[in-house]
Amino acid sequence: MELSYDEEAVFLRRVNRFVVEVRSSRGVVRCHLMDTGRIDHLATPGGRGVLIEWLRRLGGKTVCRVQAFKTGEGVVAVVDSRVPNRVFAEAVPTVFGGDAVVEAEREVLGSRLDFLIATGRGLWAVEVKGVNLSVGGVGLFPNAPSARAVKHLEVLARLAREGVKPLMAFVALRPDIEAFAPNYRVDRRFASLACSLLKQGLVNMLGIRVLIDLEPGLVRIRPAGVAPVSCLPHRDGR
Missing domain, CATH: 2.40.50.580 (OB fold (Dihydrolipoamide Acetyltransferase, E2P))
Known part of the structure; x- marks a missing residue:
């Protein structure tokens, strides 16, 4: 994009x-x-x-x-908040395969999701988060306390118990991010819940790396593959 x-x-x-x-x-x-x-x-x-x-x-x-x-x-x-969802949409074939059927802004069980994706492996509920804080190549989310992100995790966990496959996707908004982690230092509540759900196998998580090219008058952003989400505490997350 x-x-x-x-x-x-x-x-x-x-x-x-x-x-x-x-x-x-x-x-x-x-x-x-x-x-x-x-x-x-x-x-x-x-x-x-x-x-x-x-x-x-x-x-x-x-x-x-x-x-x-x-x-x-x-x-x-x-820092355009519309970008993460657009980049994720471009990455869907890589993450889910070319046969994935994508619906954006879909309501499921009373909750509005960024994406609902149907594949041969089942139905996926997806929430997307943009990441622009990088420490040593690790993208840390959030960069400020986010009650909204905590609520999204709770919604995904509830959907998992209803048989929907939940995914929180972290999209890099800068090209020097190679991996991702919850930001314990900034939002311990989010980080603790995210890692608990991940370790229980209730909520899936992955990161999307990007390439960004700067041209006169134009910023080009494109997905550059998936990256892991780690639950190791990162002490330098401001």
Whole structure:
């Protein structure tokens, strides 16, 4: 999949969960941020590397959208919350085989799922999580406490008891992630529940690696295979 951007701006500050302030060719402006998690591992005040797209419809509180950050090491990290599901959809043939029948945003047993996937091996309920925090090549999720992610695990566990095969898929949003793990340091509740369900065999988990190519005005993201999810505590997960 592709994301377009118009220029590389300078990060100034985060105004609130959804808005950041940047210095651009049009001066200091406010941009919409679609990722409500932490970004301090991606951007520092005064640093370049904010890839922004100007909004075509003006009149709101923001005039642009942040598509991605370039870290100080030059790694492109996507922060568009729509990307994980799109990348996962592209990876479905690799994960489930070419005969998989995919339905997005499907309600099952009173819960709305990211995907419902029918295969010769049964019916799979899938929740997708994007990962943009990397420590030593390990993608850690979440990067901020997430009650919503805990709820999704509880839903998947309940579906497992009803005979549906549950899967939580972690999609890398930067190309330097080679493996995945729950972030014990940031959200012990999520990490403990995730690993308990994984060890019991109630919820399946896997990671999707990506390749990201940066071209003038364009960020190309494509799946690059699956990766393991480990339950070893990672002490450096900020």
